[in-house]
Amino acid sequence: xxxxxxxxxxxxxxxxxxxxxxxxxxxxxxxxxxxxxxxxxxxxxxxxxxxxxxxxxxxxxxxxxxxxxxxxxxxxxxxxxxxxxxxxxxxxxxxxxxxxxxxxxxxxxxxxxxxxxxxxxxxxxxxxxxxxxxxxxxxxxxxxxxxxxxxxxxxxxxxxxxxxxxxxxxxxxxxxxxxxxxxxxxxxxxxxxxxxxxxxxxxxxxxxxxxxxxxxxxxxxxxxxxxxxxxxxxxxxxxxxxxxxxxxxxxxxxxxxxxxxxxxxxxxxxxxxxxxxxxxxxxxxxxxxxxxxxxxxxxxxxxxxxxxxxxxxxxxxxxxxxxxxxxxxxxxxxxxxxxxxxxxxxxxxxxxxxxxxxxxxxxxxxxxxxxxxxxxxxxxxxxxxxxxxxxxxxxxxxxxxxxxxxxxxxxxxxxxxxxxxxxxxxxxxxxxxxxxxxxxxxxxxxxxxxxxxxxxxxxxxxxxxxxxxx
Numbered sequence: 001x002x003x004x005x006x007x008x009x010x011x012x013x014x015x016x017x018x019x020x021x022x023x024x025x026x027x028x029x030x031x032x033x034x035x036x037x038x039x040x041x042x043x044x045x046x047x048x049x050x051x052x053x054x055x056x057x058x059x060x061x062x063x064x065x066x067x068x069x070x071x072x073x074x075x076x077x078x079x080x081x082x083x084x085x086x087x088x089x090x091x092x093x094x095x096x097x098x099x100x101x102x103x104x105x106x107x108x109x110x111x112x113x114x115x116x117x118x119x120x121x122x123x124x125x126x127x128x129x130x131x132x133x134x135x136x137x138x139x140x141x142x143x144x145x146x147x148x149x150x151x152x153x154x155x156x157x158x159x160x161x162x163x164x165x166x167x168x169x170x171x172x173x174x175x176x177x178x179x180x181x182x183x184x185x186x187x188x189x190x191x192x193x194x195x196x197x198x199x200x201x202x203x204x205x206x207x208x209x210x211x212x213x214x215x216x217x218x219x220x221x222x223x224x225x226x227x228x229x230x231x232x233x234x235x236x237x238x239x240x241x242x243x244x245x246x247x248x249x250x251x252x253x254x255x256x257x258x259x260x261x262x263x264x265x266x267x268x269x270x271x272x273x274x275x276x277x278x279x280x281x282x283x284x285x286x287x288x289x290x291x292x293x294x295x296x297x298x299x300x301x302x303x304x305x306x307x308x309x310x311x312x313x314x315x316x317x318x319x320x321x322x323x324x325x326x327x328x329x330x331x332x333x334x335x336x337x338x339x340x341x342x343x344x345x346x347x348x349x350x351x352x353x354x355x356x357x358x359x360x361x362x363x364x365x366x367x368x369x370x371x372x373x374x375x376x377x378x379x380x381x382x383x384x385x386x387x388x389x390x391x392x393x394x395x396x397x398x399x400x401x402x403x404x405x406x407x408x409x410x411x412x413x414x415x416x417x418x419x420x421x422x423x424x425x426x427x428x429x430x431x432x433x434x435x436x437x438x439x440x441x442x443x444x445x446x447x448x449x450x451x452x453x454x455x456x457x458x459x460x461x462x463x464x465x466x467x468x469x470x
Contacts, residue, residue: 001148001463003397003456009142010455014448018134019121021055022446023114025096025130026123032097032162033075045159048096049076052133052157056080059137062144069175074167075159078133079175082140084150088469090462091154091182091425093414094132094189095161098125104442111444119448126446127432128439132188133157135451139459149466154179158414161189164375165413172421182425184387184465185418186458190431191408193276195450198395198457201429202268203305203342203407204415206377208350210336212237212357213317215366217330226328231363233317233332239362241334244353245310250293252308252338256352259341261306262379265407269305272406273297283435305407311337339409342377350374376416380427387426390464394457428461430454 030048033039049068056066065081075097101111101124109115111124136155143150156179160167172179192199214237216230238247245252252258261269277297294300303309316333318324340349354369361367383391383405395403408429415429432451438444 001143001460002146003460005146006142006459007398007452007456009145010138010459011452013138013141014134014452014455017055017059018131018138019116019448021051022121022126022130022134023116023123025051026114026121026126027112029101029112030096030098030125030159031100033160034163035100039075045075045097048130049078049159052078052096056133056137059141061137061140064140067178069171071167071170071174074170077159077167077171077175078155078157079171079178080155081178082150082153084152084466086149086151086466086469088183088465089152089154089180090184090186090465091156091179091418092132092136092458093156093158093185093187093418094136095129095158096125096133097159097162099128099162099440102440102442106443109443120445121448122443122445124444127437127444127451129161129189129431131432131446131451135188135455135458138455139462142456142459143463148463150462151184151466151469152180153462154182161412161414164373165417166373168414169417172417182422183469184426184428184461185422186461187412187415187427187429188431188454188458189412190429190433191410192431192434192450193272193404193406194279195434195447197275197399197401198391198403198454199430200383200391200403200405201408201431202265202380202405204378204411204429205305205308205339205342205407205409206344206346206349207375207411208336208338208340208346208353209372209375210338210350210353210357211316211333211370211372212240212336213331213333213368213370214240215331215368216363217328220327220330223326223328230328231365233329233365236362236365237332237334240357240367241310241312241336243356244336244338250309252310254352254356256349257308257338257340257344259306259344261302265306266302268405269301269407270298272404273301275404276301279435285436301406304409306341308341309339309409313337339411340377342379342407344377346374346376375411375413377411378415378419380429381419381425384426386468387428390461391428394460394464397460398453398456430457
C-alpha cells in the first residue's frame with residue numbers, strides 16, 4: 001500500500017463527499033429509543049438510514065451488497081458485505097442513533113446545527129458515531145483505488161447502541177449467515193487520549209443505571225410545620241448513596257464493585273499516563289479552580305478504566321429553584337449511573353446494588369430502586385503480534401507516533417456480546433472521541449484531521465489482514 005496515496009484519497013473523499021452528507025446527518029434528531037419513545041412514529045431514525053444509504057450507493061463500491069433489515073418493533077440495522085480476495089472476514093461496527101440534545105451549547109452551536117470551525121464539525125452524533133459508516137466505506141474505496149487485496153468485509157451499523165444495544169442480539173441471530181465468523185472486529189466508536197496517535201481500547205467498563213427514590217410523605221407539606229419532625233427525602237437519599245460512595249473522595253466502597261487490575265493493563269495505564277500526564281487538566285472544562293482527583297497520572301488512568309465511579313445524571317421530585325415554594329417535598333429520585341470494572345458480572349452487581357440501597361431504610365422511609373438493564377463490561381483478548389505490528393505501523397504512517405493501548409471509561413454494550421459470540425476473533429476498538437470532543441454533552445465535535453487518519457488506518461488494517469490471511 002502506498003501510504004501517501006491512501007491518506008490523500010481518503011482526505012479528498014472526506015472533503016468533497018463525506019462532509020456534506022455527515023453535516024446533513026447532524027441535522028437529524030435520530031435519538032436512541034431510550035430517549036425517544038416515539039422514535040418509530042417520528043421517523044428520524046429512518047431519515048438517518050436513508051441519508052446514509054443514499055450516500056453509500058452514490059459511492060458505487062465495486063461488489064458491495066447493501067441491505068437494510070427491520071425486525072418488528074426494533075430499530076433498523078444496515079448490513080453491507082463485500083466478498084474480498086481472502087475468505088477471512090473482517091466485521092466493522094458503528095451506530096447511527098444519538099444521545100439527547102443536552103443543554104449548555106455555546107452561542108452559535110447547537111445539537112442539530114452542523115458548524116465547521118477550526119478543523120472540527122460540531123453537532124450531535126458526528127463523532128458518536130455517525131462518521132463510522134463513512135469511514136468504513138472510504139477505507140474500502142481507497143484500497144480498491146490502488147487495486148490492492150481486501151478481506152471479506154462486513155459493515156454493520158445499528159441504531160440502538162445509545163440505549164444499550166437491546167435490538168442487536170436479534171439482528172445478530174437473524175443475519176448470522178451473512179456476517180459469518182469474523183477473524184477481526186473493528187469498532188469505530190471509542191475514545192482517544194489525544195489526536196496525535198492511534199489509541200486502541202483494551203477494556204470497557206460496564207454500567208448500572210438505577211433510579212433511586214426515597215419517599216417520606218404521601219404529599220408535600222409546609223416546610224415550617226413539618227421541618228424537624230419529618231425527615232428530608234433529599235437528606236435520606238444522600239445518606240443511602242453514602243453506602244455506595246465515599247462523598248469525600250469519590251471512592252466506591254462495596255467490595256463487590258471492586259476488581260483486581262491485570263498486570264498487563266496496569267502497565268498499559270502507566271505507559272499511557274506518561275503520554276497524557278500534562279494534559280489531564282485540559283481534557284475537561286473544569287470550572288473555577290477545579291482540577292483532577294489526583295496528581296498521579298497513572299492513578300487517574302486506572303480510576304477511569306478499572307475502578308468503579310458514580311455520576312448522578314438526573315434528579316426528580318424537585319421543582320426548579322424559581323418555582324420552589326416552602327414545601328417539604330414528599331420524595332426525591334436520583335438517577336445513578338455507576339460505571340463498574342470491565343470484568344465484574346453486571347447482573348450479580350445489579351442485584352447486590354439493589355440490596356445495598358434498599359435494605360434497612362433510614363427513618364423507615366419508602367425506598368425503591370428501578371434498575372435498568374445492566375450493561376456488561378469488556379476485556380480484550382491478547383492482541384496477536386502480527387496485528388500489533390500492523391497497528392504500530394499504521395499509527396506511525398498516518399499519525400507519526402506509535403499506537404497506544406488503554407482502557408475506556410465508557411461502555412459499548414456490543415463488545416461483550418461480540419466477544420462471547422466470536423471467542424476466537426481479534427479486536428481493534430478505536431475512535432475519534434478525544435479531549436473535549438464531548439460526546440453525550442454540549443458542544444460535541446468531530447476532529448476532522450483525526451477522522452481522516454482513522455479512516456486511513458482502517459484501510460491499512462484491512463489490507464494487512466488480507467495479506468496475512470493469504
